[in-house]
Amino acid sequence: MSTKEKYAIGVDLGGTNIKVGIVSEAGEIVEKASVPTLAEDGPEIVISQIKKGIGKVIPDKNFDIKGIGIGSPGVISIEKGIVENPPNLPGWGKVMLGDILEKEFNVKVVVENDANAAAIGELVFGAGKNFDSFIMITLGTGVGGGIILNKKIYRGDFGAAGEIGHITIDYKGNRCNCGNYGCIETYIGNNYLIKWVSEELANTSYDSKIMELVDNDLDRLTPKIISDAADLKDEYAHSVISKMGLYLGAALASVSNILDVSTYVIGGGVSGLGEPLIKAIENGIKDRVLKSLSSRVKVVPAMLRNDAGVKGASSLVFYNY
């Protein structure tokens, strides 16, 4: 093990699991661990789980650890490392996560919103390397966003910028958890997507390969299965993907018309729908965005995949963003 290479610990604080890794400055994961978040037990227990996860990867003293980077849900004051009201971590209110971990491990700790951390990860190690400005979209249970402008994260007045999931595409649309109506998340967030496709397949006579792939049990439906059906040239699966492109196209055309940024990096579980979804999103944006922007629109898949959270979090330590 070279003693000259620098390392950081990346922590991906999720609602279910906390993933921790030792990552080299070049983006290679050399150790990793996962512990349950135990979110329901409140902040003290979650924090002790974070310490436990970090403890699992640091016994090896050969690594020159420069700091700990944490991607956390919620609105983050990065200067102070304060996490505020993370949606899937009950009872948190305001937690001084940075201070707590700095005292415990005696290294620099950087806390950032998880979608922003993913965007920085793609910027430093992944699909965003060659772009000055791009928007990172994570498609999962929620639809997250991180805005990179001139190789820096754009955080807004209070660190809450980039909430791409809560762009309205129909002001008369369904109510969203956030209180707004017709947010893009209520069309293509994982649960909404599965509900929409299940209902259509249950109530209409589409002849779709999806039914075989779930053994006629729609409770087994996942985005991956829609993707598998699309690979088998299933017409209905393709129609679902192009509708997703239409919905996302409407939301992201608004984003491009506001920001004049035309590159999108698509990640997250639902992005497992792969190349057809990437193409559908690109077409959806091009169809709607202002003509002067249209030819510049470029949509690419994220590169970090499963390790996006840990790698992105570790990059916070090295990258001056």
Next chain:
Amino acid sequence: MSTKEKYAIGVDLGGTNIKVGIVSEAGEIVEKASVPTLAEDGPEIVISQIKKGIGKVIPDKNFDIKGIGIGSPGVISIEKGIVENPPNLPGWGKVMLGDILEKEFNVKVVVENDANAAAIGELVFGAGKNFDSFIMITLGTGVGGGIILNKKIYRGDFGAAGEIGHITIDYKGNRCNCGNYGCIETYIGNNYLIKWVSEELANTSYDSKIMELVDNDLDRLTPKIISDAADLKDEYAHSVISKMGLYLGAALASVSNILDVSTYVIGGGVSGLGEPLIKAIENGIKDRVLKSLSSRVKVVPAMLRNDAGVKGASSLVFYNY
């Protein structure tokens, strides 16, 4: 006349008229003139009209003129002073407006998009003075926008940012001139607004004071008349204003959720609807924006009014934005 005060010439290049003024660094207009644009006659004639307008205000040699600022429609390359495809100026393509006027008048010339110039005018002289970041919205035939972040204009990758009018609020909505569907402009742009209200009043039995104010001739309807009816406590006029607030609220909640900017300055002709419209927009945004932002939302009227274009353009010369 103090010889110490500095002055700039502001040029507001509109589709119908070119307004020109000599403006002090403190924002006082000391000379002004207006000439017809003659847009239909093409770029050469329009440029000679601009020169003519400027010629009308500069004979007085007592003013120390530091430069010429121009607010123009279209996408602008500010470094080079190039105007590209201004929507209401046929035949322009790309015009090197900055170079042409620098050669003619031998002073610094700054060309900027008209909505951005209005935003900078409000930042320097008007309602934006006390804010670091705000979004300027101009309500008129079109719905324009200028984004101020940390006291600088945000122009995007190619100077096309801030196209607030082309945010979709219903992806299945009416086709917009831009090619997209359900843009906010197709709900509250001047002509759409007048059409909507005229049709409702013609086809339904609303008992509205608007009918008296237009002498039963709906061809006379203007935003000002809707405003006058609202002042007379006309229920229908108020319902129109709150609907405008609902539509704009949906569009601007998306903007705030993306940018985490919560202050809006509202100007332009349609904003003559006054305080009730300002309140309706503020309520519309608060109803929809993410909870963490809601209490910070502030909507204020523009202060520069009729001289916004000329003052905003003049400020380009002095303000390092």
